[in-house]
Ligand SMILES: Nc1ncnc2c1ncn2[C@@H]1O[C@H](COP(=O)(O)OP(=O)(O)OP(=O)(O)O)[C@@H](O)[C@H]1O
């Protein structure tokens with residue numbers, strides 16, 4: 001009954017620093033089922049972000065060494081435009097450092113994803129619907145009253161909630177979150193996780209989420225936890241709650 | 243879509259792009275201003291080149307043609323022709339005031355008809371004026387005041403008024419004070435006596451003064467009052483051989499100024515009838531060759547009879563006819579028509595063929611030179627304007643650097659490489675547009691007010707860029723050339739786009755992951 005939506009198969013990723021090859025991922029495999037919330041744990045520098053970028057089609061694995069499959073299709077077989085479309089429609093990114101555009105308002109930052117996806121004509125045609133969706137998402141994130149504010153006028157938590165709304169504007173199949181609470185204190189981080197959880201249940205089916213974190217407490221919110229160790233993904237033994 | 247939103251925001255939220263726009267504005271303003279001013283300069287030259295030629299000239303050097311009154315009547319009967327006049331153009335040598343001698347073009351005219359075709363009366367320099375020209379800020383121009391302020395009666399009797407001097411110029415006559423009769427005179431270009439008429443920075447002429455008090459006319463040496471010129475011309479016989487040099491001493495009636503140095507320094511105007519006499523081109527009776535005269539005995543009656551030699555009257559001759567076209571007649575069409583009329587005339591009156599040329603053809607040498615000069619200046623300035631392209635390039639390069647993270651974010655949202663490139667090119671074009679519009683505005687303001695600006699520069703900094711002594715115009719042309727300005731502005735927009743292109747390509751090829759990690 002479970003359906004694999006996104007899969008990393010024996011993925012290798014090597015960075016080259018001058019003459020030295022730095023292997024980061026060495027045959028990492030991960031299956032993400034539809035509606036699942038997976039937490040990826042790992043020490044700093046273990047390659048969590050690298051894995052997430054590969055899953056999101058921002059980067060490609062080493063040539064011929066592993067593949068990323070989305071709904072059974074190998075991303076390696078996609079051309080540049082298809083990959084752009086994949087990023088625009090199928091995945092939504094949330095980054096540790098929020099990555100909002102400082103010149104745009106909260107609402108515009110959220111709509112930016114829709115503008116990129118639909119282009120000038122498509123966006124104009126759907127403008128009111130998209131706007132309504134953006135406002136609903138921001139409402140859900142508790143930012144309904146801050147639509148016109150600029151990122152600098154927001155707290156870290158508010159910025160991250162804006163970024164989550166932006167990632168969700170195009171109703172992505174998978175939400176990819178890279179340490180979404182990494183820059184926030186415990187309480188604010190908790191609120192962000194609550195927001196993600198609320199979001200997850202807001203749509204029709206449950207939202208599929210891959211979340212990178214190095215904090216156990218954060219990972220605990222997920223359905224399943226895996227750990228990157230020595231470039232491979234291993235299941236995390238979760239101590240059963242006492 | 244996101245491109246236009248970001249372009250707008252980037253434009254209004256950063257100082258760098260405004261600097262780039264300013265650079266574009268300055269460059270476009272510079273080129274557009276130069277083009278307009280140089281274009282105006284060319285126009286003045288063209289107008290002045292036309293001044294003494296009319297629109298079309300029929301020319302047969304040396305012996306010229308007869309029956310020119312008939313030719314003129316025929317020309318003026320044609321609807322394409324406004325007026326026509328017959329003149330004599332030749333070369334001569336003048337001994338000037340102050341013992342200078344120089345070769346000049348001598349034009350013999352009948353003043354009224356010459357004026358009708360060329361506007362000659364308007365070129366007479368010495369005449370009363372009410373207002374000083376713009377550059378003469380202190381009102382030092384002697385023409386502003388009566389020539390002999392204290393004794394108007396005497397001034398009139400001695401013909402020492404600006405009004406009378408202007409009239410002298412119109413008739414090319416002047417009172418000979420020794421015999422108290424008006425005699426044929428000469429009107430040289432004002433720069434012929436350039437050593438006596440000293441051109442002032444204000445654009446007016448100060449006559450030579452023995453005593454440095456230019457306010458008193460007695461201290462001046464005013465060419466049209468005191469000047470006398472010896473004119474020598476070379477008459478030719480029917481075969482073009484030189485006869486004996488003819489020479490006359492002529493008082494100066496006035497001086498003309500066209501604004502074209504070529505004319506003003508090398509040309510003198512005299513009366514046509516006088517020049518005809520000097521050149522033996524006037525009406526003359528002549529004995530028919532081969533006819534004999536003397537006592538003849540009639541073979542029938544034996545009566546003796548005196549036979550007069552057979553004579554003919556050679557009509558007066560001119561060697562050029564100047565024609566001005568009726569309003570709206572294109573000059574080349576006029577030339578063709580004039581040629582037809584002349585051919586019919588020459589067949590009928592047995593006159594030789596002559597050259598028919600438009601004023602542009604006659605002046606082709608110097609018009610071409612000025613056009614080339616303008617093109618050269620524009621090319622140079624456009625080259626200098628390339629700095630704006632590089633400035634945009636440099637600014638965009640650093641902005642792409644600064645905005646690397648935004649580029650990564652946009653790529654993570656699914657923006658394509660082409661979309662990113664277009665974002666920056668579009669941004670460059672917008673900056674070009676803003677800069678060009680600003681530059682256009684600036685150029686209009688500068689050109690419109692170029693003379694006050696120039697004066698201010700002169701006063702405040704002692705800089706005289708446009709010295710009327712050198713450039714020969716008292717005012718800088720201030721006409722805006724709309725099509726030239728439009729071309730420059732479009733060029734400005736495109737240049738900014740080109741400047742943005744390389745940074746745009748770099749932005750498009752950034753690795754999105756690296757861009758996101760960029761600090
Ligand atoms: N472009 C690159 N060139 C060279 N090395 C890189 C590059 N990007 C990442 N690395 C290296 O790859 C390794 C994994 O990086 P990555 O960012 O995936 O780790 P991470 O698990 O996300 O760490 P953190 O928890 O600190 O975010 C690190 O050692 C990093 O230095």
Ligand SMILES: [Mg+2]
Pocket residue numbers: 048049050178
């Ligand atoms: Mg990381």
